Amino acid sequence: MQFTINGQRREADVDVRTTLLDLLREHLALTGSKKGCDHGQCGACTVLVNGRRINSCLTLAVMHQDDEITTIEGLGSPERLHSLQAAFVAHDGYQCGYCTPGQICSAVGMLGEVAAGWGSHVSADLSSPGLNTDEIAERMSGNLCRCAAYPNIRAAIAEVGADHASAAATSARREGVSA
Structure with a gap:
């Protein structure tokens, strides 16, 4: 099977019953995604597939041939952290750190959903969903933190979400000015 993982073309010869999580961890040595519950209930295994967040323990690797994983x-490196990684550090959005990779991947996907205008269960206005504390809590509810660092996780996501919203507004103004 062939995959594009973190921008690199990878091949793996695995049983068709191998989950995407097991492919990543056991066959490709990408151990950042964690096996928490192995039932899709905790979100520790969250990765992005074609920009959308999924629980990698619930899907077979064979289903994602030629996908962008x-x-x-x-997302980043120790020398150049992704904005959410940096925000998690700045806001102490982790304690034991076990759920952190899944939390961050889920937050990246969630911010993409907000940017695309997708509403959530708590969205007051489906035509322009916002990113307040209730929205973040609802949208991240599939990712559990046993240490209960939720206030810090929400603060980190809110900071990056505000930066994204500000950048989008600036871009819209520029497009309006040049039109």
Whole structure:
């Protein structure tokens, strides 16, 4: 099977019953995604597939041939952290750190959903969903933190979400000015 993982073309010869999580961890040595519950209930295994967040323990690797898969290892590096990684550090959005890779990958996907205008269960206005504390909590509810660092996780996501919103507004103004 062939995959594009973190921007690199990878091949693996695995049983067709191998989950995407097991492919990543056991066959490709990408151990950032964690096996928490192995039932899709905790979100520790969250990765991005074609920009959308999924629980990698619930899907077979064979289903994702030729997809763009991004794990926590593909988001940033110690020298150049992704904005959410930096925000998690700044806001102490982790304690034991076990759930952190899944939390960050899920937050990246969630911010993409907000940017695309997708509403959530708590969206007051489906025509322009916002990113307040309730929205973040609802949208991240599939990712559990046993240490209960939720206030810090939400603060980190809110900071990056505000930066994204500000950048989008600036871009819209520029397009309006040049039109």
